[in-house]
Every structure is written in structure tokens, then in C-alpha cells.
Amino acid sequence: MKFLLKSLCFAAALTFSLSTNAQAIFSPGLYSTGEALKKPRVMKPFVEFSKARKMPELKIKNLKGEPIKLESLKGKLVILNVWATWCTPCIREIPQLAELQKKLAGTNIELVGVSIDANPAEVEEFLKKHKQTDFKTWFDTTTSVEAVMPMEVVPTNFLLDAKGNLIGYLPGFLPWDDENILPFLKVLEKKYVPATK
Incomplete structure (x- = not known):
């Protein structure tokens, strides 16, 4: 009986922890995203949600230490690439991501890294090195x-629609220089960023 009570308490604590620490994934769906897009093999890890979720407010800052509001990216398909300097797969991805960022210039797709390192100065030094x-x-x-x-x-990528809602995620390393990725991102852009007239 004592073991059962302990197990129930642990399960309740875990559920509480997950629900409070993961607001977006457990929030009610905002709208149906419709039929999932057919993905190329390289994008197999990508999970497209059946319902978009509200994004929590993130405490992210730029290189100058100024707070960043995700609202500033509304109107775009946003890919937040969560990475760290101690993450070997992240380090392998960065040159490919930097190249992809250049290719996405002038589109309605914004790809930006989000470092979870404790010291931004060390990240700057790392990128210089x-x-x-x-x-x-x-x-x-x-x-x-x-x-x-x-x-x-880590890395994990969060994908947001034009209104800043979470529409999917992509865990783990991805060869971002694969020729099938950019065309797929453009298909995602077409689905999640309404055309303006």
C-alpha cells in the first residue's frame, strides 16, 4: 500500500512538473493544421502537430543582451534551432545552418539559433574560434x-506559423545542406504563411 501511494505521488509530481514546464505541448490546440505534409526522407524526424499550440513567452536575448520578442517575427515561418556549445551534433550543424540562413534571406522563413549556454560571451568566442x-x-x-x-x-528545432503558434518540432541532428530540405521548408512556408495581396 505504501509503495502504491509513493508511486501515485511520484506520478502526480511528474505530471505537474511536465504540465508546468511544458506549457505549449500540453496547451489546448488553437486550430487544426489539416493534413500533414508529405516529408522527404531527410525530414523523417519532423513532427507536424495536428493542432497548433500557443507558444509560451521565452526569455531570449540578442548578442547585446536586449530581450527578443517572438512577435517581431510574425508573418514568417520561424525555425528556432536550440543548441549549445557543448553539443557535438550542434557544432556539426552550425556551418550548414549559417549557409541556409543566407539562402532564406528575402523569404518568409526565418531560421535562428537559440543557444542555451549560460554565458553568451563564451558563445561569441566559440563562434569566432x-x-x-x-x-x-x-x-x-x-x-x-x-x-x-x-x-x-539538443539540438531541437521548434517551428512556428505566421502568428507565432507552435506547429511542430524536429529533434536531433539534421544535415541541413541536404538538397531536399529547402524545398520542403518552402512547402511549409506556403502552408503556414498566408499569401499577402
């Missing part, structure tokens, strides 16, 4: 991204 200062990244030193969903792996 690896000759990747062109990689656009922000900082989340308090790991507020944990409010989106439990972070099981």
Missing part, C-alpha cells in the same frame, strides 16, 4: 525553452 560569426543566434541562458516541451535532446 570556429569561424561561424555569420550564424545568427540568440541566447536563452535560463533555458525558458523548457516551457515549450521537455527537451530530450
Whole structure:
């Protein structure tokens, strides 16, 4: 009986922890995203939600330490690439991500890194050392991204629609230079960023 009570208490605590630490994933759906898009093999890890979710407010800052509001990116398909300097797969991705950021210039797709390292100055030094200062990244030193969903792996990418709602995620390393990725991102853009007249 005592074991059963302990198990129930643990389960309740875990559920509370997950629901409070992962506001977006457990929030009620805002709208149906319709039929899931057919993805190329390289995008197999991408999970497109059947219902869009409200994004929690993240405590992210730019290189100058100024707060960033995701509202500033409304009207675009946004890919938040959560990474860290101690993450080997992240380091492998950065040159490819920086190149993709250049290719996305002038589109309604915004790809930006979100470093969860504790010290932004060390991240700047890291990017200089690896000759990747062109990689656009922000900082989340308090790991507020944990409010989106439990972070099981870094890197993880969160995808937002034109209104800033969470429409999917992509966990783990991805070869961002694969020729099938950019066309798929453009299909996502067409679905989640309404055409303006």
C-alpha cells in the first residue's frame, strides 16, 4: 500500500512538473493544421502537430543582451534551432545552418539559433574560434525553452506559423545542406504563411 501511494505521488509530481514546464505541448490546440505534409526522407524526424499550440513567452536575448520578442517575427515561418556549445551534433550543424540562413534571406522563413549556454560571451568566442560569426543566434541562458516541451535532446528545432503558434518540432541532428530540405521548408512556408495581396 505504501509503495502504491509513493508511486501515485511520484506520478502526480511528474505530471505537474511536465504540465508546468511544458506549457505549449500540453496547451489546448488553437486550430487544426489539416493534413500533414508529405516529408522527404531527410525530414523523417519532423513532427507536424495536428493542432497548433500557443507558444509560451521565452526569455531570449540578442548578442547585446536586449530581450527578443517572438512577435517581431510574425508573418514568417520561424525555425528556432536550440543548441549549445557543448553539443557535438550542434557544432556539426552550425556551418550548414549559417549557409541556409543566407539562402532564406528575402523569404518568409526565418531560421535562428537559440543557444542555451549560460554565458553568451563564451558563445561569441566559440563562434569566432570556429569561424561561424555569420550564424545568427540568440541566447536563452535560463533555458525558458523548457516551457515549450521537455527537451530530450539538443539540438531541437521548434517551428512556428505566421502568428507565432507552435506547429511542430524536429529533434536531433539534421544535415541541413541536404538538397531536399529547402524545398520542403518552402512547402511549409506556403502552408503556414498566408499569401499577402
